[in-house]
Amino acid sequence: MVRELLTQVDDHLSMHALVKLQQRLARPALGPILAKVPGATVSAKARAIGASRQAYQRWRDGSARPSIQYARRIAELTGHAVADIIGERGGQ
Numbered sequence: 103m104v105r106e107l108l109t110q111v112d113d114h115l116s117m118h119a120l121v122k123l124q125q126r127l128a129r130p131a132l133g134p135i136l137a138k139v140p141g142a143t144v145s146a147k148a149r150a151i152g153a154s155r156q157a158y159q160r161w162r163d164g165s166a167r168p169s170i171q172y173a174r175r176i177a178e179l180t181g182h183a184v185a186d187i188i189g190e191r192g193g194q
Contacts, residue, residue: 131164
């Protein structure tokens with residue numbers, strides 16, 4: 103019984119990991135767009151947007167998307183459409 107439960111938990115976690123991976127693959131990384139934000143370092147670029155360095159890095163690598171507030175600021179700084187930044191049109 104315990105083994106069956108552990109197998110079910112393992113299967114559920116595997117499915118969860120696959121769903122997360124699919125979500126990440128479905129939204130392209132914003133690296134090319136964020137590279138256009140003024141600043142020489144990640145910290146400087148994050149400050150220009152008004153976000154933390156960690157948030158900037160998650161957006162850059164595609165593990166998260168910025169909120170509409172940050173997307174608007176990124177759009178102002180880069181000349182990209184907000185829809186590209188939040189993933190409405192597939193980005194880049």
